Every structure is written in C-alpha cells, then in structure tokens.
Amino acid sequence: DLGRDGGDDRQSVAAAGLVTTDALREIVGRPGVAALLAALGPGQARLVGGAVRDGLLGLPVKDLDVATPLSPYEVMRRCGAASIRTV
DSSP: OOOOOSSOTTHHHHHTTOOOSHHHHHHHHSHHHHHHHHHHOTTSOEEETHHHHHHHTTOOOOOOEEEOSSOHHHHHHHHHHTTOOOO
8 A cells, every 4th residue: 555644535546456657657758857867877766755656646746756875966966967957
C-alpha cells in the first residue's frame, strides 16, 4: 500500500493494482526532467514524493521532487555544466 493515511481516497486505487508506469515514463521523458536526470548522471537521482504517487495514479503531476546522494555543491556543479540553473 502507499501508507494508508486514511485521508487520501486515491490510495486504494494503487493498492488494488490498477496503476500503470506509462505516466511515469511520460514524466521522465519530459525534456526538462530528462535533461536534469542526465546532468546528474546514471543512478544519481530518483523521483520521489507526490509526483510518483500522482504519476502512478494517472493524475496530473504538478511538481517534481528529486532525491540524490550527491552533495548540493556537486548537484550545482553538474547542473551548471549542463546549463541548468540552480537556486
């Protein structure tokens, strides 16, 4: 299950096995997301949080959270090298 917090009726859909990964493939294929993941390097980034949940449930993804083992300075360096602005 996805936590079963009781306040999110969409979770039962995922728990019932009615999800697809097509939505997540679409998210990863977006030009900006693909560029970010490529800049960070293979295996150095994972999409996490509500974007993954919403993508699996076929809902619109409004924002992305990315987790990485890289230090903030290394993320900024790699993004800068790929002409991706960091804040």
